[in-house]
Amino acid sequence: MALRKMDNTPVEAPMANPPQSQMINKDHESFTKKILMVLMAVVLVYLTLFLGTLMRNNLKKYRFIGQAEQMERTFAVNGVGKVTGKNDVAETTIGFSNTDKDVAKAQETNRKVMDPLLKELKSLGIGENDLQSNYTIYPEYDYTPERGQQLRGFRVTNNIIVKIRDLTKVTAVLALPSKFGANEVSGLNFTIDDTENLRNDARLEALADAKSKARQLAENLGVVLGEVVSYSEYEATAYPYSMNQMTFAKEGVGGGGPTEIATGSREVNMGVTVVYKIYSNQSW
Template sequence: MNDSVIDKIVAASRPVRYAATAALGLLAVFLLVISLNAISDFGRSNIPYSNTITVSGTGKSAAVPNIAHISFSVTESAATVADAQAAATKKANAALEFVKSQDIDDKDVQASGYNVYPKYETQNCSPGVYCIQQSSKIIGYEVTESIEVKVRDTAKAGEVLAGLGKLGVQNISGPNFTVDDTSEVTAEARGKAIEDAREKAEKLAKQLGVRLGKVVAFSENGGGYPMMYGYGKGGVAMDAAVEAAPNLPVGQNETNVSVSITYEIR
């Protein structure tokens, strides 16, 4: 093969080599861009900092309750559903009228249940007689209406209980004392918990010989642990409530918050 032929072959293959070289260059640039993006995403990911410390803190705050929750129900029995309903409605309406007379708004009175149950009588066999099957028959019906009440003047809670007892309402529970809006007391407890965690972090950083940086993670666990005072009367014991309104201590409701804070250290 002479030189002219070789030159022609080389000349013919030159564009192919150029194209291949360009393609490899573009591929290298593409892979470089992907690698840089991956490194950037890794830096912005949620992977925790390697140089961090995590501390926990607790805080609590107390508030005087301003709501007394009282629930009651009336139960009446009769031969028919209609008669039992009428008797229960009469007693419930009287109780509701009394509740409203205590300056309790309609929005703070809510029906929580209404139930109708049949009452059965079982026909027992005579002594010494073998019975194949005992029979039961309906002898009447029982109607129960349940009401929940919010008493915003906690000093009136005892009067409400006594008044309901005077009306013959036998199933009463409460009061349970709560704080209507817990946001302020929770915020105060949270602030104390954060301060507690910060003090622990500063002490730990001093012991480790490092300096605290910015906060990189935070979590909170919060909940109220109220000191509840319950009061309930039923049956014969209700007669004592007619004579005098009970004196009910309100106490305080305590809210506890715990936090976990992660600091960057350097």
Template sequence: MRSLQTAGRIALFGAAVALAATTLPARAETPRIATIDMVGTGTVTAAPDMAILTSGVVSDAETAGDAMSANTTAMSAVIARIKESGIEQRDIQTSGFSVQPRYRQIKSGSLDNTEYRSEIIGYRVSNNVSVRVRDLAKLGGLLDTMVRDGANQVGGVSFIVSDADKLKDKARKEATADAIRKAEIYAEAAGIKLGRVLSISEQDYSPRPVMMMARAEMKMDGAAPAPIEAGETSLDVRVNITWEIAQ
């Protein structure tokens, strides 16, 4: 008797589930939207008004302590002259420091079984600073001063446009107009019409700073200050726009 009651309850439950399933509304499929994507570019040029100068001192000695002592003395003199040149403390930043052993290869063994081993012959200490130069007229003289006072490694000079983002607004308008122009050309050629704009995004397309004078271990005794020309920098913008294709 109990088995019949249990079987009846299961049957009623199954019927209820089936009925509920038939009464639930079918989930509508999201219609696919046909789109067209286009990238537009715009460019403006501007004269840099700042520069980043990277320079430092490399010191070699038989012991790490002697190399460190020599490097500290030379680097302190370089930093002192940088400040005397009118560069503020906030514009001087250590950009690299290292202490490394120097090796030489020693050959041993016979002609048929040659072996090499490394032997430490000394240590090298390197200390570099990045200097932000806000007055480009001082750049050549500052570089000359640093080298004369002990800087024997110059990593390079990069020029910067301080208000680049604001100046890019014109390039953004040009990039948007360029994307629209090209999208209209493709739409006309394909026999379609552009609908509403679905998205607009700016792509990161900032050019790397212009690097100059990437030379190491320079000697400029008696030389005139290095001529530095900032020129102009291109500020580029790329914009991606997506339209819905009108039905």
């Protein structure tokens, strides 16, 4: 039964509270709107920065239209270095060559000469790594119009390249051909076994020469010398100085070898090219 006031007007019933699900939906919609507004603000900021950078770059391009691009200012100088070192190694070749119609006999004859000679070289302190043999066998022919080509025999040649590190043994080595009957002897050459230290010293001289030239050139041009931009080097041809003097006994090599030897020296030359950056006095 409906309630009525004393004047018989109906009394309104109190309104019921809204359901909880409706309140949650409203809160979710409000949070989503806030997130969207933040994202839009972030995008707007990045878009503003992008447009600003693009405009600045376009302005820079416009500023340099019709102007040449500024080139890096450099100059290059060359330097040379030369170091002389004393020769410390000698090389010579000793061998024996013979022929026989029987190739086995030719080999045996050759071995009788070269085997004891090789043994004597080792007894003088010449190491295995400093001995290199060149052994060949080939037929030799005679030719006549009547008989045509006729086999004369087989030539056996055994040459040994000898590297002498102890230069006091040079005379003894050169005396061996006459002692054992070797019939092939080459000239004697002197050189430096390891030139790396000489190259390093020559390189330092070349760099010092280049730097001195660069400083003088910068002073003459009225500019400031900057850092090194590039560097290159090359080794110039080094001419070894062979023995300057070599005197033999009256009977030649067969009489016991040379009595006086000058080993000489060798030059090592290095060249460098250095490119320096330079600055004007105002911009430095």
